Amino acid sequence: MDACRNPDPPALRVLVLGGGGFIGRHAVAALLTEGFAVEVGSRHPGRLDRRLPGEARRCLRRRVHFEDLLSAEAWQPVLDGIDVVMNCVGILRPRGRETYQRVHHLAPAALAEACRRSGKRLVHVSALGLQAPMRSGFLRSKADGEAALRRSGANCCIVRPSLLDAEAGGYGAAWIRRVARWPVHAVPADATGRIAALDVRDLGVALAVLARRPRLGGDEGPGEYELGGETALALGDYLAAMRRQLIGGSALRIPVPGLLARIASHACDLLHLTPFSFGHWELLRRDNLPSRNALPELLGRAPRPVVPPPGHEPYQPPRAVPADA
Ligand SMILES: NC(=O)c1ccc[n+]([C@@H]2O[C@H](COP(=O)([O-])OP(=O)(O)OC[C@H]3O[C@@H](n4cnc5c(N)ncnc54)[C@H](OP(=O)(O)O)[C@@H]3O)[C@@H](O)[C@H]2O)c1
Numbered sequence: 270m271d272a273c274r275n276p277d278p279p280a281l282r283v284l285v286l287g288g289g290g291f292i293g294r295h296a297v298a299a300l301l302t303e304g305f306a307v308e309v310g311s312r313h314p315g316r317l318d319r320r321l322p323g324e325a326r327r328c329l330r331r332r333v334h335f336e337d338l339l340s341a342e343a344w345q346p347v348l349d350g351i352d353v354v355m356n357c358v359g360i361l362r363p364r365g366r367e368t369y370q371r372v373h374h375l376a377p378a379a380l381a382e383a384c385r386r387s388g389k390r391l392v393h394v395s396a397l398g399l400q401a402p403m404r405s406g407f408l409r410s411k412a413d414g415e416a417a418l419r420r421s422g423a424n425c426c427i428v429r430p431s432l433l434d435a436e437a438g439g440y441g442a443a444w445i446r447r448v449a450r451w452p453v454h455a456v457p458a459d460a461t462g463r464i465a466a467l468d469v470r471d472l473g474v475a476l477a478v479l480a481r482r483p484r485l486g487g488d489e490g491p492g493e494y495e496l497g498g499e500t501a502l503a504l505g506d507y508l509a510a511m512r513r514q515l516i517g518g519s520a521l522r523i524p525v526p527g528l529l530a531r532i533a534s535h536a537c538d539l540l541h542l543t544p545f546s547f548g549h550w551e552l553l554r555r556d557n558l559p560s561r562n563a564l565p566e567l568l569g570r571a572p573r574p575v576v577p578p579p580g581h582e583p584y585q586p587p588r589a590v591p592a593d594a
């Protein structure tokens with residue numbers, strides 16, 4: 270009997286670039302649960318043990334410095350033996366040779382070309398809100414990276430999550446939870462754009478679902494997946510809802526004039542303080558909601574609630590952005 274049985278096909282091998290990061294860790298965990306063979310790309314493979322959860326510590330590791338991987342030829346040995354590449358790499362602030370352009374644009378462009386040449390699939394994690402005109406080098410480099418993927422002809426998709434939340438971990442998520450607990454919330458007065466925060470575990474599951482798909486794009490280019498939770502709130506309301514959930518009660522909200530918030534965002538960038546950056550200040554001024562939320566379809570269920578569920582603030586599609594915004 271056994272001799273007649275078809276052997277199980279070998280597990281697809283996925284390389285998660287930035288697999289020790291906030292999104293990457295959850296992608297790795299979800300991929301392992303789904304039976305993929307997973308490898309983790311990192312600048313410091315030897316330091317991953319304290320960042321990776323349980324079983325993920327046994328994953329093979331590859332040393333990857335995006336700032337040095339600026340051609341398809343340079344990527345070729347890194348991708349050896351890999352079926353699917355998942356790019357979860359990002360930097361909040363540039364450091365030395367790790368510039369926004371190298372990390373968010375030129376390396377992903379070269380990676381897409383390497384994937385096209387070798388027929389590998391590429392899942393690229395980006396962000397919402399890159400279509401509108403913007404000044405931040407952080408956002409522009411991410412938009413340039415997306416544009417390069419669209420031109421590449423690779424079998425790839427772009428995933429754009431809204432703000433991510435988690436009980437633990439994540440530089441931005443941990444900060445938001447900390448600030449939400451404070452009795453006073455200083456909120457930029459012009460942070461009127463709504464966000465649809467989602468649970469990072471749901472993003473991990475959605476990425477694992479995409480990794481299984483043989484075709485990630487169509488004839489017109491990469492597949493594009495915008496993902497969010499089911500509650501759409503502006504920053505001040507999000508902080509208030511998060512506080513109600515974490516410790517109950519309400520905080521005193523103090524609006525910070527737009528110009529002051531903008532100056533503070535530049536100061537944070539200059540001094541590498543907090544996750545608040547000029548790019549985030551720009552993003553917070555307009556809606557950052559998925560135009561069509563692909564998360565429920567990818568999960569096959571409703572997203573996990575992040576803050577008190579709808580009924581209070583039902584999800585609404587994005588408002589049109591004024592031309593002069
Ligand atoms: N967090 C959110 O709410 C959110 C929402 C939407 C979109 N995003 C986007 O998702 C991406 C990842 O976000 P995250 O929150 O997971 O960030 P993160 O926790 O800081 O992880 C980023 C990972 O990138 C890797 N990395 C950084 N510079 C690198 C370089 N020069 N070469 C190779 N690897 C490098 C780091 O890996 P090693 O340290 O191991 O080398 C790190 O693990 C970013 O592009 C971000 O803009 C995040």
